[in-house]
Amino acid sequence: MAHLLRHGMIRPSYIPSPPIRELRELTRRRKQLIRNAAMERNRVQKVLEEANIKLGNVLSDVFGASGQDMLLALVQGQATAEQMAQLAKRGARKKIQEIQAALEGHRMTETQRELIRQSMSHMAFLEKQIEDIDQKIQEKIRSFGFTESYQLLQTVTGIKAEAAAAVLAEVGDTVSAFPSSAKLSSWTGVCPGNNESAGKRHSTRTTKGNPYLREVLLQCAWASTRRKNSQMQHRYQRLAPRLGHKRAIVAVGHKLVEAIYYVLSTRRPYIDIVEPPTAGRVNRLIRHHTRRLRKLGCWLQQTTQNPERSTQRPQQLT
Numbered sequence: 001m002a003h004l005l006r007h008g009m010i011r012p013s014y015i016p017s018p019p020i021r022e023l024r025e026l027t028r029r030r031k032q033l034i035r036n037a038a039m040e041r042n043r044v045q046k047v048l049e050e051a052n053i054k055l056g057n058v059l060s061d062v063f064g065a066s067g068q069d070m071l072l073a074l075v076q077g078q079a080t081a082e083q084m085a086q087l088a089k090r091g092a093r094k095k096i097q098e099i100q101a102a103l104e105g106h107r108m109t110e111t112q113r114e115l116i117r118q119s120m121s122h123m124a125f126l127e128k129q130i131e132d133i134d135q136k137i138q139e140k141i142r143s144f145g146f147t148e149s150y151q152l153l154q155t156v157t158g159i160k161a162e163a164a165a166a167v168l169a170e171v172g173d174t175v176s177a178f179p180s181s182a183k184l185s186s187w188t189g190v191c192p193g194n195n196e197s198a199g200k201r202h203s204t205r206t207t208k209g210n211p212y213l214r215e216v217l218l219q220c221a222w223a224s225t226r227r228k229n230s231q232m233q234h235r236y237q238r239l240a241p242r243l244g245h246k247r248a249i250v251a252v253g254h255k256l257v258e259a260i261y262y263v264l265s266t267r268r269p270y271i272d273i274v275e276p277p278t279a280g281r282v283n284r285l286i287r288h289h290t291r292r293l294r295k296l297g298c299w300l301q302q303t304t305q306n307p308e309r310s311t312q313r314p315q316q317l318t
Contacts, residue, residue: 014177014178014187016172017172019140019144019146020168020169020172020173022140023137023140023141023144023146023165023168023169024169024170026133026136026137026140026169027137027165027166027169027170027212028169028212029133030130030133030134030137030162031166031212031215033126033129033130033133034130036126037123037126037127037130040119040122040123040126041062041063041119041123043115043119044062044063044071044116044119044120045062047112047115047116047119048062048116050112051106051107051108051109051112052105052106052107053074053102053103053106053108054102055067055070055099055102055103057102058095058098058099058102059092059095059099063123064092065089065090066087066088066089066090066092068120069087069089070084070085070087070088070099070103071116071120072120073087074103074106074108074113074116075113075116075117075120077108077110077113081100081103081104081106082100084099084100084103085097085099085100085103134162137165141165141168144173145173146168146173148267149168149173149174149264150164150165150168152263152264152267152268152269152270153167153168153260153263153264155263155269155270155271156220156256156259156260156263156270157224157227157230157231157232157256157259157270157272158220158221158222158223158224158225158227158232158256159220159224159256159260160223163216163219163220166212166213166216167213167216167217167260170210170212170213170216171184171213171260171264173264174264174265175260175261175264175265178261180261181257181258181261181262184257184260184261185254185257185258186207186209187209187210188209188210188213188214188217188253188257189206189207189208189209189210189211189213189214190206190209190214190217190218190250190253190254190257191206191207191209191254192205192206192207206250214253217253217256217257218249218250218253220253220256221249221250221252221253221255221256222249222252224252224256225237225249225252227272229274230272230274231255231272231273231274232252232255232256234274235248235251235252235255236248236249236251236252239251239252
């Protein structure tokens with residue numbers, strides 16, 4: 001192998017430039033801080049459950065504006081359940097009675113109050129660190145001249161500022177190290193494996209790739225499927241019934257990698273244009289929904305596309 005390497009017959013591994021490595025250290029540090037903050041929230045939730053406080057069953061976010069005021073009142077230990085329920089704000093005020101029932105009869109000890117106090121203090125410290133590291137990431141992007149690529153990545157459906165910075169830190173300012181989008185998909189870990197032997201196809205689970213980039217892309221894929229009338233949403237809706245939720249999300253992530261490769265290689269923004277369904281797909285959908293309606297005992301009425309010019313009477317189908 002050393003002989004082949006000396007003659008340039010072995011393709012070198014992807015080694016990012018020093019600016020990309022600096023940006024990568026910041027984005028990965030940010031992810032670790034977010035995980036630590038989530039762990040602290042889970043600790044607080046566990047203490048609340050042990051104290052027979054069911055705020056998580058009533059409030060959608062225990063650590064929102066209303067939840068934090070109630071947690072502060074619980075730590076102080078002076079307010080009653082009715083007084084703490086009145087701290088609810090905006091939409092949470094519709095659940096004052098449920099909140100009061102969740103707070104009544106709690107068994108919070110002084111030790112549990114101290115644990116919640118420490119967790120709240122740690123979460124505030126982590127939020128301050130995340131804000132500082134976000135500012136440093138933006139400064140590095142501007143100073144290293146990555147602003148154009150950073151803005152191009154945000155044109156892809158489902159990718160916003162934080163995700164664009166993470167993708168930029170993992171992939172780089174350009175995709176010159178990857179000959180094609182398929183190579184980038186394999187390196188990311190959203191490409192299905194190819195395991196075939198003696199004409200038999202075995203497990204095609206996704207290949208091992210960059211875990212940091214894969215996690216970001218799967219989160220962006222889930223966000224892109226919520227974008228109405230987008231390519232990613234149509235792709236998910238087409239694949240989910242056949243592949244299931246998890247595999248469909250990975251397939252959407254593979255599509256995002258292709259979009260990322262396109263914007264970074266062509267230096268053009270991504271334009272989300274939904275292609276109209278083909279005639280074959282339209283007919284398949286009509287047959288599918290017709291069968292489902294018949295199984296439900298519904299009566300269908302067949303008409304032409306322009307009923308005003310039609311001279312034939314509609315036909316009832318059972």
